[in-house]
Amino acid sequence: MLSRADAIALCAWFRENARPLPWRRDADPYHVWLSEIMLQQTRIEAVIPYYERFLSELPTIRDLAAVDEERLLKLWEGLGYYSRARNLHRAAKVVCGEHGGVFPDDVAGIRALPGIGDYTAGAIASICFGRKAPAVDGNVLRVCARYAERFEPVTEPSVKRRVTEALEAVYGYRGVKPSDLTQGLMELGEVVCLPSGALRCSVCPLAGGCRAYAHGTAADLPVRAPKKEKREVDVTVLILRTGDGDVAIRKRPDTGLLAGLWEFPNVEQRLSQAEALAFAEGLGVKPLCAKKGLSHTHVFTHIRWRMRSYVVDVEEAGGAGTTATAKQGGLRFVSPEELTETHALPTAFRKFIDCIASV
Ligand code: SF4
Incomplete structure (x- = not known):
């Protein structure tokens, strides 16, 4: 897994190269949570106008908790996977009804909210509250599979568990800021360590320690289990x-x-x-x-x-x-x-x- 020097280099790279995405204007958990839920299964460019419109109509979590469901679904129209919107609504009601409108600040509390899984809980906990909590999604699995040159299917839950555990140690390194590490891994997967085609290893802050880059195997990773026919x-x-x-x-x-x-x-x-x-x-x-x-x-x-x-x-x-x-x-x-x-x-x-x- 990432050496301390590479983890620190990744954090520094992120601070210098982060794209100015609307949900990065602050570390408000409502904003980060909304963006993470919208970004599931949906591209960043498609999410931005939805995100801006959503927040201009529902600027606080209390507004979200109080909105009529029909209006909420209308705001979500076109994003798909509508259960995401319903779960946001349910979770906002829990935050307002049981936590006085204040977002829980640890992984367990965040994970207990409707519709929030390990990835989103880790993202919110690390980005908004500085918790040492990995957020492992497909991008992070790809980066880690290449960095460590592991030829095992990243679609397997056991692989995801192992990567999560290995990353927990990286979050514990001295000098590593959890918020920067989470977002650095995400950003690297989105703009440098791309899924296929034009990998940008020459500008990657992890190139020095990346085994797949050293051995020329990056394009063969990650390994995936065959997809089921639709x-x-x-x-x-x-x-x-x-x-x-x-x-x-x-x-x-x-x-x-x-x-x-x-x-x-x-x-x-x-x-x-x-x-x-x-x-x-x-x-x-x-x-x-x-x-x-x-x-x-x-x-x-x-x-x-x-x-x-x-x-x-x-x-x-x-x-x-x-x-x-x-x-x-x-x-x-x-x-x-x-x-x-x-x-x-x-x-x-x-x-x-x-x-x-x-x-
Ligand atoms: S060096 Fe290349 S393969 Fe390795 S992590 Fe960076 S972009 Fe990915």
Whole structure:
């Protein structure tokens, strides 16, 4: 694992080269926590506008605890993995309800909050409170695998445990500031020790002690276990449209994929035009005609939706066109403006908004 000299060099390199990211303006745990949660599965450039908008509307953890969930999901719309937003909400309520609005300052207290795992707890504890707590994610595992030239799958929990334990000793070195070490490792993985392609070993502060660099094996590391194939699922989406241009949406179930979010009515099946009309009738509306709309593929972590759509003109919503079945089935007709402004529609379905006017 990192020698003391290399750990100190990495910290110094970070202080000189840190990119001016918005969550680095201060070490407020609310800011660091929010950024770490947003950055899970999402690129930095994509997160920045969401982060700024989120904090301008919810500047304190008390504001987050008090916000209406529908509004919170709207602020999160497009970031995906919406359980992250719900867990933020839950954790903010715990901080305000049980800790008087003050963020816990040790790993155990932070780790006990909803939605916070070992990585995020280590990041907040070290960056905001100076705790000697490693934050080990894919970037850090890659840097460590190369530095120590370990040909073992970094996707294995036992490898992650071993790296975490080894790093704990590095955090204990004299002259190493936990905040700089955590952020230095993160930054190095993001801008120098890149996943593949153009590695920048020539400017790396760890080059002197890096075994993979010395042996020319950096591009072969880290080793990963083979990825599982994603499950392919056909999904047919119906854009049920009234003469006024309103469209039907409904809420997804409270558990499972995209839980509790809004969606256009759909079924996990490839439907023909005639079947789409029959499906629309089954939803309790009176369809007039169906036209083919957009198709696209949406990729989740374990599943790939091959989505196709039909734009189905229906009789007026709320009148003859909306039966009791439709109301019981939870269909709600909204204008495209209302849809855009107030309802959180996941990216998988947002793509079909273009069909409302164009088909
Ligand atoms: S020298 Fe190269 S391989 Fe080694 S840690 Fe630095 S960037 Fe990564």
